[in-house]
Amino acid sequence: MRSTMKKLALASAVSGAMLAPLAFADGHKFEISAGAAFQKFDSDRKLDDETGYGVGLGYVINPRWTVEAWWTEIDSELENNGGDVDTESARLDFLYHLENTWGAWQPFLIGGLGDVEFDVDNGSTTDETRWNLGVGVKRELSEHFDFRTDLRWFDSMDENEQDLGLLLALTYKLGKTAAPAAPEPAPQRLDSDGDGVYDDEDKCPGTAANLAVDADGCPMKLMEDVSVGLKLYFDNDSAVVKEAYYSEIKRVADFMETYSNTKVEIQGHTDSRGSAAYNKNLSQRRADAVAKVLVEKFGVEAGRVSAKGYGEDMPIASNEAIEGRAANRRVIAEISAQVETMKQR
Structure with a gap:
């Protein structure tokens, strides 16, 4: 031992x-x-x-x-x-x-x-x-x-x-733990565009002051849905587009010009008076008439426009009343698109 x-x-x-x-x-x-x-x-x-x-x-x-x-x-x-x-x-x-x-x-x-x-x-x-x-x-x-x-x-x-x-x-x-070295003064860091990200880390310098940015200083992108609708009405047994509705049709044309990847289906409808076959043909003529205005007057490419008549099969009001029949004599369309926007601060 x-x-x-x-x-x-x-x-x-x-x-x-x-x-x-x-x-x-x-x-x-x-x-x-x-x-x-x-x-x-x-x-x-x-x-x-x-x-x-x-x-x-x-x-x-x-x-x-x-x-x-x-x-x-x-x-x-x-x-x-x-x-x-x-x-x-x-x-x-x-x-x-x-x-x-x-x-x-x-x-x-x-x-x-x-x-x-x-x-x-x-x-x-x-x-x-x-x-x-x-x-x-x-x-x-x-x-x-x-x-x-x-x-x-x-x-x-x-x-x-x-x-x-x-x-x-x-x-x-025994001995003494070494005192930590005094920290060196940090160099002054700049944020030239004022987005909260220093210039030496900012991958998107010069960002507009109103835009929100991510950790790299780049604008934060958002995807938003935008849409435009069309609804116009016809006289009884008529497929003539009234000029009063041209401004509505132009609004659709402008939307399609802005969003070039969009297409539209023009949908025609009738009230219930007359035979179903006649109404089917009348609704198609109404849809074709609106499509023609959209293409020939407002310059939308024909390949982006289709027309379909649905006859009397999709009423939105009662056909027993004058007002209901007037509401059912219509052409409608709905166009939507996804657009990329920048998030605001």
């Missing part, structure tokens, strides 16, 4: 010497700890629970991880005859800092492996290898000092025995 402890102590010292330049070069630091250690022994050991002391050397790998070498000594007594038992242990531990949700107290997990020697005053000794797991908290007292405590469970790899240990210690932090 003493040979093992010497090797462990030597390895810790050599490691510390090798890591010392790094500790001060990159802001990491060594930690030297000392404090009181309480051991509650497994009942099979027949030892009194006692308090001793311990010292440790730690190296801060990063803000989460620290590796530590610890040596502790606890003087106990045998329960049956009162003989003294000197207990010395050496171990290597890894400490992991958890997310700090406790304010000034920093919780951590700890675990490691080491040797323990039980030296009885009658000259007999026993060595065991134990691994340990535990939890603890620490609190910063000053720039260089921390208070810490941890509770851990020791499991012997040589005997079927488990012990509990409690440590209360002060830690002295």
